[in-house]
Structure formats: structure tokens, C-alpha cells
Amino acid sequence: MTKSATLSDSTNGAGPAANRGKEPGLMQRLAAGPVICAEGYVFELERRGYLQAGAFVPVVLAEHPEVVEQLHMDFVRAGSDVTQALTYYVHREKLRVIGREKELVPMNRAALKIAKRVARRTNTLFAGDICNTNIYDPADSKALREVERIFAEQVGWAADAGVDYIVAETFSWGGEALLALEAIKKYSKVPAVVTFSVHREEQMREGWSPVETCQRLEAAGADVVGLNCHRGPATMMPILKKIRRAVQCVVGALPVPYRTTRQQPSFMSLTDRCCDNARAFPTGLDPFVCTRSEMGDFGREAFELGVRYLGICCGAGPHHIRALAEALGRHPEASKYSADMSKHAFFGTDKKIRPVQTEYRAKL
Ligand SMILES: [Zn+2]
Numbered sequence: 001m002t003k004s005a006t007l008s009d010s011t012n013g014a015g016p017a018a019n020r021g022k023e024p025g026l027m028q029r030l031a032a033g034p035v036i037c038a039e040g041y042v043f044e045l046e047r048r049g050y051l052q053a054g055a056f057v058p059v060v061l062a063e064h065p066e067v068v069e070q071l072h073m074d075f076v077r078a079g080s081d082v083t084q085a086l087t088y089y090v091h092r093e094k095l096r097v098i099g100r101e102k103e104l105v106p107m108n109r110a111a112l113k114i115a116k117r118v119a120r121r122t123n124t125l126f127a128g129d130i131c132n133t134n135i136y137d138p139a140d141s142k143a144l145r146e147v148e149r150i151f152a153e154q155v156g157w158a159a160d161a162g163v164d165y166i167v168a169e170t171f172s173w174g175g176e177a178l179l180a181l182e183a184i185k186k187y188s189k190v191p192a193v194v195t196f197s198v199h200r201e202e203q204m205r206e207g208w209s210p211v212e213t214c215q216r217l218e219a220a221g222a223d224v225v226g227l228n229c230h231r232g233p234a235t236m237m238p239i240l241k242k243i244r245r246a247v248q249c250v251v252g253a254l255p256v257p258y259r260t261t262r263q264q265p266s267f268m269s270l271t272d273r274c275c276d277n278a279r280a281f282p283t284g285l286d287p288f289v290c291t292r293s294e295m296g297d298f299g300r301e302a303f304e305l306g307v308r309y310l311g312i313c314c315g316a317g318p319h320h321i322r323a324l325a326e327a328l329g330r331h332p333e334a335s336k337y338s339a340d341m342s343k344h345a346f347f348g349t350d351k352k353i354r355p356v357q358t359e360y361r362a363k364l
Helices: 003-012 015-019 026-032 041-047 065-077 092-097 101-122 141-161 174-187 210-219 233-246 292-305 318-327 333-337
Strands: 035-038 082-084 125-131 165-171 192-196 224-228 250-254 309-312
Touching: 026 035, 035 082, 035 318, 041 065, 065 082, 065 101, 065 318, 082 101, 092 101, 092 141, 101 125, 101 141, 125 141, 125 174, 141 165, 141 174, 165 174, 174 192, 174 210, 192 210, 192 250, 210 224, 210 233, 224 233, 224 309, 233 250, 233 292, 292 309, 292 318, 309 318, 318 333
Parallel strands: 035 309, 082 125, 125 165, 165 192, 192 224, 224 250, 250 309
Antiparallel strands: none
């Protein structure tokens, strides 16, 4: 019950949801222009104190679902065209690690229900999500069966919920990304967005290049292929250029909003004095955070390159998404409060700002 569930919703709802079914889906929206997808929920909820850095499992779904709903609303208000269910790391293996496997089904259902409610309320696309399992091992057939089971059940729950499409993300193994795509094709009828992560070395763990991985995913039927997480704009962009030239399908890019460098190209490799010159990941990354205008620049550059599925991953806040949306010529609801320094107490140019303040500017 994938598309039929979506369509039947359209006959029951009120307000914007009543038009559901006539709304364009992911592929129609992509044909008309870029689609913005906010991600990075887990990092943002960790900063707010609703889940633990380390395991990064969104237990907030069970403990404070209202916080998840508000964060979805904040990202939509900032310009996201998508409400993506927070099922990242709500899979069997991760819940096993934190000893909460029994909550697998209710937490997945809760994430999907919350995201669906927000998507229908805001006329955004409703996306399902599956991700890296952390047990994939091409040499271990038992582990591979478990990976397939994890993907099958999460895709099934997403399809039951009536998602418009499914995101498969943050894979370090190309083979795992292919298994995820296979599951989306087998257990749902919706489009598949498959993005993976490039660590320090510009290759997947089995040695495939990012270009080869995208070509394999495209050949296997992915609707959107590309990169997400781990690399910041500066070190993701050169790889995106190669990918855009090498595939025909839509390309996606969702970097982390951190100033990664040629020497330290991934956010896990960044080191800083604040952390005794050791890894800043995950809780010492603040000195590396990109400004909102840097994320806007990234969005503009990626769009000019031909990337059409755009977003920001771990570390993103609504202000980053708003800057990305504005760089693409959008004016989301939150743009009502985009900076206007004309009324600043010292830097303002407004006639109501007194000279006693503006004359002091140089001494600030
Ligand atoms: Zn991420």
C-alpha cells in the first residue's frame, strides 16, 4: 500500500492535505527545479539534549516525540521541500547496541507517523529513510542476510506509511548501498534516492571510486544518486563534479556544514586544539562550523554544477537550510526574519538609530 495509501489520504483530509494526490511527486518536482531536503536531525537533537552522542540513536522518538515534530516544522519553515522520517539509526542493529531492540517497531512507526503528519500539513514530500547498518561485511554471508532483513523491514514500514519516496544514505560500502536500493525496489513502488559517504580516502571501502559507485547505482535503477554526510562543501564539491559528468540521472549532495580541508577532508578526521589536537568529532566540531552564507554558496555552486537534490547533513541547523534555500532563489517562511542590519543599535542605517550609537561604531 504505497501510492494507494497516499491517494486515499487525499479524499479524507482537510486543508492542504485534501489536495493530496494532485501534488507532484519527487520526480515531477525535480523536473521542475531543485528539491531541498533538510537532514542532520540526529546531530541537532543531540545538541538540544534529546539523544546521546556516540550511539546517536534517536530515542527522542519514544521520549519526546513533540520535539521531533517541532524540528521537522523548523526545517520546513526554513525551506526544506521534504519531511524525512527520522528512522536513521532506528534499525535492529543500532537498537541492539543500546539494548532497546524491543522498541524497533514502535519507534519506526512513530517516526513515520510524525513525519507524515508534518508533510501533509505543510505540503512537503514525505520521505522514508534507511541507512548504514554497521554490520555489512562482504565476506560474511550471515551478516549480509541480516543487512537485507534490516532494509526489508524498514522499507516495508515506510511503504505501509505511504511515503512519497525513500532515501538510503550514509553508506561507506558501495555494496551496502546497492543492497539498500535493491530492498527499496523489491518492497516499495516509490522512487529511490541513494547517497553515500566518502571518508578520508576518495573511495568506498571495497575500493570502488565514488563515480563507479554512482554508475552502479544508476544502472541498478536509483532515481537520484550522490553524496551525503562526512565531507564538508570544500571537499565534497570536487567529487560531485566528477559524478555529475559520469551519470545521467539526478545527482544529490548533502554535505556536513563543516570546514573540512584537503589534509582533513572528512569531519571525522578534523583535529583541533580544543580536543588536545585529537579528533574533534563529534562534540568538539563547533570551531569548524560553516557560516550560513558559506552553505548558501555551496548550494549555488552545486546548483550551477547541475546538482538538483540538495541538502545539508549532520551539523545543519535551520539557519543553514534557510541560507541554502535563499541561495536558490527561494523565500521560505523563515526568510521573514533573515538578517536586516539597518535597525542594529550600532551598525544600523535607519533614521531612528541615534548618532550617539552609530558614531561609536569604530570603537566596537
Ligand atoms: Zn550526516
